[in-house]
Structure formats: C-alpha cells, structure tokens
Amino acid sequence: xxxxxxxxxxxxxxxxxxxxxxxxxxxxxxxxxxxxxxxxxxxxxxxxxxxxxxxxxxxxxxxxxxxxxxxxxxxxxxxxxxxxxxxxxxxxxxxxxxxxxxxxxxxxxxxxxxxxxxxxxxxxxxxxxxxxxxxxxxxxxxxxxxxxxxxxxxxxxxxxxxxxxxxxxxxxxxxxxxxxxxxxxxxxxxxxxxxxxxxxxxxxxxxxxxxxxxxxxxxxxxxxxxxxxxxxxxxxxxxxxxxxxxxxxxxxxxxxxxx
Amino acid sequence: xxxxxxxxxxxxxxxxxxxxxxxxxxxxxxxxxxxxxxxxxxxxxxxxxxxxxxxxxxxxxxxxxxxxxxxxxxxxxxxxxxxxxxxxxxxxxxxxxxxxxxxxxxxxxxxxxxxxxxxxxxxxxxxxxxxxxxxxxxxxxxxxxxxxxxxxxxxxxxxxxxxxxxxxxxxxxxxxxxxxxxxxxxxxxxxxxxxxxxxxxxxxxxxxxxxxxxxxxxx
Numbered sequence: 039x040x041x042x043x044x045x046x047x048x049x050x051x052x053x054x055x056x057x058x059x060x061x062x063x064x065x066x067x068x069x070x071x072x073x074x075x076x077x078x079x080x081x082x083x084x085x086x087x088x089x090x091x092x093x094x095x096x097x098x099x100x101x102x103x104x105x106x107x108x109x110x111x112x113x114x115x116x117x118x119x120x121x122x123x124x125x126x127x128x129x130x131x132x133x134x135x136x137x138x139x140x141x142x143x144x145x146x147x148x149x150x151x152x153x154x155x156x157x158x159x160x161x162x163x164x165x166x167x168x169x170x171x172x173x174x175x176x177x178x179x180x181x182x183x184x185x186x187x188x189x190x191x192x193x194x195x196x197x198x199x200x201x202x203x204x205x206x207x208x209x210x211x212x213x214x215x216x217x218x219x220x221x222x223x224x225x226x227x228x229x230x231x232x233x234x235x236x237x238x239x240x241x242x243x244x245x246x247x248x249x250x251x252x253x254x255x256x257x258x259x260x261x262x263x264x265x266x267x268x269x270x271x272x273x274x275x276x277x278x279x280x281x282x283x284x285x286x287x288x289x290x291x292x293x294x295x296x297x
Numbered sequence: 298x299x300x301x302x303x304x305x306x307x308x309x310x311x312x313x314x315x316x317x318x319x320x321x322x323x324x325x326x327x328x329x330x331x332x333x334x335x336x337x338x339x340x341x342x343x344x345x346x347x348x349x350x351x352x353x354x355x356x357x358x359x360x361x362x363x364x365x366x367x368x369x370x371x372x373x374x375x376x377x378x379x380x381x382x383x384x385x386x387x388x389x390x391x392x393x394x395x396x397x398x399x400x401x402x403x404x405x406x407x408x409x410x411x412x413x414x415x416x417x418x419x420x421x422x423x424x425x426x427x428x429x430x431x432x433x434x435x436x437x438x439x440x441x442x443x444x445x446x447x448x449x450x451x452x453x454x455x456x457x458x459x460x461x462x463x464x465x466x467x468x469x470x471x472x473x474x475x476x477x478x479x480x481x482x483x484x485x486x487x488x489x490x491x492x493x494x495x496x497x498x499x500x501x502x503x504x505x506x507x508x509x510x511x512x513x514x515x516x
Contacts, residue, residue, distance in 0.1 A: 079499070113320050115454060115494075135316055212428055240423075296432040
C-alpha cells in the first residue's frame with residue numbers, strides 16, 4: 039500500500055455557476071459551485087479543480103469570492119485555473135484559499151512565466167494545463183502526434199504536446215493537467231495514447247482529463263494512460279455516479295484509492 | 298502592540314497560510330486564530346503553528362530576517378508547537394534543497410531529495426513521480442495524543458519533493474512509504490510536526506488539528 043490514485047471532480051465555473059459543455063461549446067448549467075464542491079468532498083473526492091471560464095472582470099471578482107467560500111468549507115486541495123496570466127493573479131487565488139493554480143494560455147505566450155511562478159510560489163502549486171488535439175494517428179513507427187491548441191480549440195500553435203509537457207516540467211511545473219480536446223465532453227473515454235505519451239515523458243504527476251463517460255474510463259486512464267490522477271465533470275455533476283461509486287469500482291479493478 | 302491570542306499561525310511571507318487558519322477556525326470556532334509575524338504576539342499565544350510551502354532557502358531567509366528563528370526556539374520549549382510541511386523541514390538540522398541550507402536544528406535530522414535517493418537506489422526514472430503528491434497512508438510507529446481518534450494507516454495529503462528519512466529519525470511517530478520510509482509525523486516534548494498537510498486532509502486532517510488544539514504539549 040502507498041500513494042493512492044486521485045479522483046478529481048472538475049467544476050467549470052462561469053460567472054459563479056457551474057456549467058458543462060461538449061468540446062468546449064454547448065453549455066449546460068449544473069449548479070452552485072460551493073454546494074457542489076461540498077457534495078464531492080463528502081463523497082470522498084481527493085481534490086477539487088475549479089476552472090474559471092468567465093471572460094469579464096466582474097466575473098473574476100465573483101470567482102475570488104467563490105474560491106474563498108469553498109476554501110472555508112472544503113478541506114481538501116483546491117486547484118484554480120482560468121485567466122491566470124501574471125504573478126498577481128496567482129497571489130490573489132492563493133490568498134483566496136486555492137492550493138494550486140492552473141496556467142494554460144499564458145504559458146504558451148510566455149513560457150518564462152511558469153519559471154517565474156514556480157520560483158516565487160514553489161513548484162508544488164504550479165499546474166500547467168495543456169489542451170491537445172491529435173494531428174497524426176498512431177502508426178507502426180509512432181504513438182501518434184498531438185498539438186497544443188488555444189482559444190477553445192480553434193487556434194493551433196504548432197507546439198508538440200509531449201515536448202511541451204517536458205519543457206514545462208523543466209521550467210518548474212509541479213503537475214500537468216492534460217486535456218484531450220478531441221475527447222472532451224464526448225464521453226468515449228480519455229485519449230489514453232496521449233495520456234501515456236505525456237506521463238512517460240515527464241517526472242511530475244499527470245492528471246488525465248477529457249472524455250470520461252463511465253467508470254471503466256477512469257480505470258483506463260490509470261492502467262493504460264499511466265496517469266496519476268483522473269479528472270471528470272459531467273458523470274458526477276448530473277448524478278450518474280458519485281465519487282464513492284467511482285472509487286469502489288476502481289478499487290475492485292485493483293487500483294489503490296483512498297476510501 | 299501586544300495581543301492575546303489562542304493560536305498564532307506564523308506568517309513569514311511565504312505561500313498560502315489561509316488554509317491553515319481557515320481549517321483551525323473551522324474546528325475551533327470559539328478560539329482566536331491569529332496570523333502574523335509579530336514576535337511578542339507569537340510568544341504570548343496559547344499555541345503556535347509553523348507552516349510553510351515553497352523553497353527552504355527563502356523560507357529560512359524570511360524566518361531569520363524577521364527574527365522568528367529565536368522566537369520558534371523559545372516557543373518550542375514553552376508551549377505546543379505544530380510544524381507543517383516545510384515548517385517541519387525547517388525544524389531539522391539541515392536541508393539539501395537549494396544547494397544546502399542550515400535549518401533551526403530542533404531535531405537532529407537532515408532533509409533529503411527524493412530524486413537523488415531514487416537515482417542512488419537505481420529506481421527507473423519516472424517510476425515514482427516527484428513531487429510525492431497525493432494521499433498516502435501513515436503507519437503509527439509510536440502512540441501520541443495527536444493520534445487520538447485517527448486510525449493507524451489513515452491517509453493524509455502530501456505534496457513535497459524533500460523528505461526526512463524515517464530510519465534515522467528517532468522522533469518519528471508516524472511513517473509513510475514512497476520508495477523509502479519517510480517521517481510523516483515527528484514529536485518531542487512540546488513539538489509535533491507533520492510532513493503532510495492536515496489542513497487539506499479532510500476528516501483525519503481536521504481530527505489531527507483538533508487533537509493539537511486539545512494537547513497540553515506533554516507527550
């Protein structure tokens with residue numbers, strides 16, 4: 039027995055409400071973030087990830103208040119991502135009660151930001167979030183190729199996702215949150231090829247994200263994708279499964295989880 | 298200005314101390330939880346928490362530049378003191394982080410780097426990720442009032458790349474395994490220190506903080 043694989047429910051929050059989309063569009067309302075976080079905490083979630091998808095400044099202030107409220111009621115690790123562009127944003131989220139921050143687009147435009155952030159706040163609280171799409175299928179000679187996209191999957195960057203993950207780790211990222219944009223919201227399972235390629239390329243923990251539709255998918259993220267943690271949203275939000283159901287199932291499949 | 302507080306959480310300008318104070322406030326709503334660096338308030342508090350995140354060089358630098366090293370030494374002799382994560386590491390003799398940093402020396406142990414240890418032991422690279430991040434089990438190696446109502450083998454949330462080896466640590470009362478046995482809880486006299494984050498460890502973490510709040514400092 040030793041370190042448990044983590045199950046992380048993810049809340050996409052827009053203007054103080056949890057929402058969930060399919061491939062980053064077609065949004066559905068799923069409720070109040072603090073109430074939902076409290077529920078997942080009681081069900082045995084190992085962490086909570088809070089992705090702020092709000093575009094406006096007013097929305098950002100709402101986010102800070104929501105994070106504060108969540109952190110005074112839910113005593114498990116809390117990661118906040120979305121709109122983290124400078125050290126000031128990190129300071130603000132940590133002060134509100136976040137334990138880690140997710141950096142995504144800002145890292146692409148200014149990789150040194152990750153270095154600066156890790157030096158200032160410590161690698162343990164810097165999560166680099168990567169949104170990748172497959173650009174080349176797996177073949178006899180290669181596991182496939184994935185590229186990083188920005189702007190909700192509309193803009194290719196030309197950056198290879200696996201190389202990028204390794205670079206970000208060298209720059210001080212303490213964890214990688216890896217989302218397959220092909221799989222996101224379609225409930226057909228993680229892109230295990232992508233997950234495994236990144237997990238094998240970096241020495242820090244990798245969180246698999248995007249595509250979970252059933253509990254077997256969570257198992258595959260760990261056993262086939264070699265992820266250290268699995269993240270899911272809609273299977274938990276809409277009451278299909280509890281976090282407890284997921285852990286029980288994973289334990290039955292021989293995966294070490296915290297029950 | 299001298300204040301009288303039940304618990305002083307030492308703030309030396311590093312990282313997120315709010316989660317510690319929020320967790321303490323949650324389990325002890327009637328107590329005054331104060332966060333700051335004023336030496337007199339810390340010395341006069343009923344009990345003291347020495348938390349920490351980030352790199353040890355910066356942590357020790359901030360502690361020393363504020364004169365808090367002397368304060369912690371004094372507090373350790375007079376009242377219950379709880380070290381958390383880098384706070385626990387700061388209580389050791391020396392850390393190999395940042396090219397080597399001398400710490401407070403409340404315990405005679407050293408802080409080592411997981412990656413160097415794994416390399417030396419011939420563990421394949423990437424077999425065990427660093428940082429050691431997530432919920433690991435802690436085995437009870439000695440009884441202590443802070444173990445009250447917590448099961449042997451309970452899981453706590455860890456996030457760290459440097460550790461204190463359990464084998465050489467005579468003060469360990471709880472041990473976790475991550476490639477190597479590490480000191481997860483250590484205790485001596487009025488001092489209790491944990492490598493994990495009780496404030497982020499759900500029920501068992503909150504129970505440990507409750508136990509600390511009820512502890513008179515004699516183990």
